[in-house]
Amino acid sequence: MxxxxxxxxxxxxxxxxxxxxxxxxxxxxxxxxxxxxxxxxxxxxxxxxxxxxxxxxxxxxxxxxxxxxxxxxxxxxxxxxxxxxxxxxxxxxxxxxxxxxxxxxxxxxxxxxxxxxxxxxxxxxxxxxxxxxxxxxxxxxxxxxxxxxxxxxxxxxxxxxxxxxxxxxxxxxxxxxxxxxxxxxxxxxxxxxxxxxxxxxxxxxNPQLLDIFQDTINHLNDTADIVEESLNAVAKRAITSIDEGGITYKISEFKKVNNPKAYLFEMFKEFGFTSWRDIVNLLDAETGKYVSSNTHQLIKHREFLILSDISHSERSHESIQISSEDKMVQTPIGKLIFKVVNHVSEKSKNTIYIDQDKLNFPIEFRLWQKGEVFQPLGMTGKKKVSKFLKDEKLSPFEKEHTWVLCSDDNIVWVIGKRADDRFKITEQTKSILKISMT
Incomplete structure (x- = not known):
């Protein structure tokens, strides 16, 4: 030996x-x-x-x-x-x-x-x-x-x-x-x-069992290499993006193969899923359907499957109270900058101008909540935040991680998306507050 x-x-x-x-x-x-x-x-x-x-x-x-x-x-x-x-x-x-x-x-x-x-x-x-x-x-x-x-x-x-x-x-x-x-x-x-x-x-x-077994293991490893090569080829075609929201896969690529269930199993087995029939059914399910494991979630979104970590998809209950004296506030998604200005200059999705006197401080920074409504800038009526986000064609992860700025129970700004019309600047505005997210 x-x-x-x-x-x-x-x-x-x-x-x-x-x-x-x-x-x-x-x-x-x-x-x-x-x-x-x-x-x-x-x-x-x-x-x-x-x-x-x-x-x-x-x-x-x-x-x-x-x-x-x-x-x-x-x-x-x-x-x-x-x-x-x-x-x-x-x-x-x-x-x-x-x-x-x-x-x-x-x-x-x-x-x-x-x-x-x-x-x-x-x-x-x-x-x-x-x-x-x-x-x-x-x-x-x-x-x-x-x-x-x-x-x-x-x-x-x-x-x-x-x-x-x-x-x-x-x-x-x-x-x-x-x-x-x-x-x-x-x-x-x-x-x-x-x-x-x-x-x-x-x-x-079979006294030669261990030798025969080693040959079998070698053959299985050779087969595993072929499977891995095929999986990598499908993954390369199917994956459209990898970001903080998870991994996005094109459903059409799974439907092209002869055995979608086998590919789905090999692709997602490391993430703790067990309900493989339900995962196969996601390919033809309506948007919003999902399957969860203890650690991950696989969501159907239009023509895509989105794999996300449950710890990332859980909604945070964090809330930040902002006083009238605050000029800069650190949030989970960046810095909120507050500045009183004389006129409106540049406009972007990350900057709004509102009538400061319409705010009732302290104002609150938090995630939007189910059932909430607001009046999108330019509209005369109110709209559910959930409907607004759906119309914006956001992914489930983006919807879950949409933050709002509120005065009392009224939404001032769906951050990065749309301000509320009730807080807009008018001819009667005496103090213009510029709010930016950087």
Whole structure:
């Protein structure tokens, strides 16, 4: 195994040579063997151990073992203790998910602070098969069946082509000591059930299972590359704009393909959507219909679909009170400038001139509210703000983020759109107030 590992380091993992490496080590046979393999190739590395404090004295014994191993290998070691159960309670997640998040967040923070080039984990071929089966049993798309990536940004898994049996045999032949995690023998978690009950049966049916599986993974990754290329081509044609309002897609481009549902799934699966039939129905829905996930919203707007972050589309309740003494006020959309002038000069959508004496200070800056009306400049009657914004052909995001300036309960200005006729300058005006948004 040592020679095979050396060939990998001189071959596909050549980029690790002469680099500063951080090995995530639990004390189990996989990560301990990885540390010894790197040591014998004289790679530059340190160890990083997470104590999740889930197995009482056993967890502490693991920590002591890793510290002793670092002394034996004459490398630096970092140890971080976590209150994993408290993290589970506060984040409402499983123990496994908590440990994963805590582990990778800390490793990335450590690597960033101390300038490590790569983080090495000891995932191997059996882990890859188990992950495939987990995703398969839970339901997934093509990407969920392509296995654990060998390299994912600065995460490298140099043992991914080796089996658990090969790693164990190497450790025993080299008289390498390691720690056994008692929780691995249980059946509480799905991975353990697959490891102890399903995978052995599959291997008994086909002793070459891992080799066949690796070939399958390679074929699936090749297929994934083709799918990605096709998706990129459709996305390039469909996306018309990307801005603070979200990403806008032309519906016609989805209707041109043979299987719109498949493209919609691949395009939007990363945003937490689950109601795929409803998303397909958006293609022919009326304007204003939408589908939401926990984090995003997909809205039908005329001939477009607009993907937006829910945190951006939630209406703010922020309100700013402005006194007659204020000359400049900072708002979420820029600066409001107030200036008394003698005459009207330049006009633009971001500047209005009104009769100051018609204002009742303090005036209010806020988002418009459902049911509100105003009298657009030049009109004799009132109009609902919602109808005005619809006639302006604004996108749902633009409608949601339209601000108004109010005096008492009366709208003075739909900012950037239209002033209210009731506050306009007349022959009787004695004080002209210029209001600009910059």
């Amino acid at each position: 040592q020679e095979a590992f050396k060939d990998f380091i001189n071959g596909p993992f050549f980029f690790m040579k002469e680099k500063k490496l951080l090995i995530a080590i639990s004390g189990g046979v996989d990560s301990v063997v990885l540390a010894w393999l790197c040591h014998r190739l004289k790679l530059e590395f340190s160890l990083a151990h997470c104590n999740f404090n889930l197995r009482e004295e056993e967890s502490n014994a693991d920590e002591e073992f890793v510290i002793q191993l670092a002394n034996t290998l004459d490398v630096e070691v970092f140890v971080q203790n976590f209150d994993t159960k408290a993290y589970v309670d506060s984040n409402k997640c499983s123990i496994q998910m908590a440990a994963r998040e805590l582990r990778y967040d800390w490793l990335q923070e450590l690597a960033g602070q101390l300038n490590y080039d790569y983080i090495l984990t000891a995932h191997h071929a059996d882990d890859n098969l188990e992950t495939f089966l987990i995703n398969f049993t839970r339901g997934t798309g093509l990407n969920g069946l392509t296995g654990i990536p060998i390299v994912n940004e600065n995460i490298v898994r140099p043992l991914l082509y080796f089996s658990r049996e090969e790693i164990l045999n190497y450790a025993q032949s080299q008289h390498i000591e390691w720690r056994e995690d008692s929780s691995n023998s249980g059946r509480k978690y799905l991975r353990n059930k697959l490891r102890h009950e399903v995978v052995p049966v599959l291997k008994s049916i």
